Amino acid sequence: METGVKVPYIPIRVVHDMNTNKIFPAAVALSLVVHVVILVLAGLSGGSGSTDGEDVFTVNIKQNPDKVIERNEGKNTMMALQLEEVRERARGDGIDTVALDKIDTKYYPYLLQVKERIDRQWSYPEGAFNRGEAGTTVVEFSIARGGSLAACRAVVSSGYESLDMESLRAVRSAAPFAPFSEKFGLARLNIVAQFRYTLAK
Numbered sequence: 001m002e003t004g005v006k007v008p009y010i011p012i013r014v015v016h017d018m019n020t021n022k023i024f025p026a027a028v029a030l031s032l033v034v035h036v037v038i039l040v041l042a043g044l045s046g047g048s049g050s051t052d053g054e055d056v057f058t059v060n061i062k063q064n065p066d067k068v069i070e071r072n073e074g075k076n077t078m079m080a081l082q083l084e085e086v087r088e089r090a091r092g093d094g095i096d097t098v099a100l101d102k103i104d105t106k107y108y109p110y111l112l113q114v115k116e117r118i119d120r121q122w123s124y125p126e127g128a129f130n131r132g133e134a135g136t137t138v139v140e141f142s143i144a145r146g147g148s149l150a151a152c153r154a155v156v157s158s159g160y161e162s163l164d165m166e167s168l169r170a171v172r173s174a175a176p177f178a179p180f181s182e183k184f185g186l187a188r189l190n191i192v193a194q195f196r197y198t199l200a201k
Contacts, residue, residue: 094186100193107189114143114177114191122170124197125162133160137167137195142188149175150188158197167195 098107100115125133135158142150152171154164171193180186 097190117174121173128162
């Protein structure tokens with residue numbers, strides 16, 4: 001025997017809306033993009049600060065490089081040494097001029113060797129001696145860093161071609177010379193030498 005109220009069966013119909021199917025994936029994708037942007041911004045703002053103990057070095061390119069300032073004094077010393085090395089290399093491309101008989105110069109030991117080599121080659125031309133030719137020829141010659149003769153010319157004539165030619169021949173025959181000491185810091189050394197031809201009375 002059945003009692004109670006009889007409830008009529010009403011079927012539930014599920015309605016599939018095409019617009020709903022499109023909105024849900026778009027909302028998920030938008031949420032992912034927003035989360036990624038938030039994480040990136042948080043990482044940038046968190047990484048911009050300096051950590052404890054980190055040494056910060058700032059260079060102002062408008063300043064003179066000789067006056068670069070660093071917090072660490074040890075680094076200052078190292079920077080100064082590097083700048084000095086640059087200056088040394090720059091001086092290494094320099095040229096200096098000196099007289100062959102100059103004594104009070106850092107080149108003196110080297111000049112002495114050059115003079116000895118030239119003396120061994122130099123002689124009084126016999127024909128000029130017999131003719132009574134005398135005078136002083138001034139020669140300027142250049143020695144390259146490795147010791148090779150780079151140039152040689154008579155800058156003041158003795159008045160006699162034979163004496164001038166002998167002076168030039170003596171210098172050319174004495175080459176090559178010894179390489180420069182690194183202390184010179186030169187690429188070329190110009191030397192002025194006097195060749196005196198005198199007749200005994």
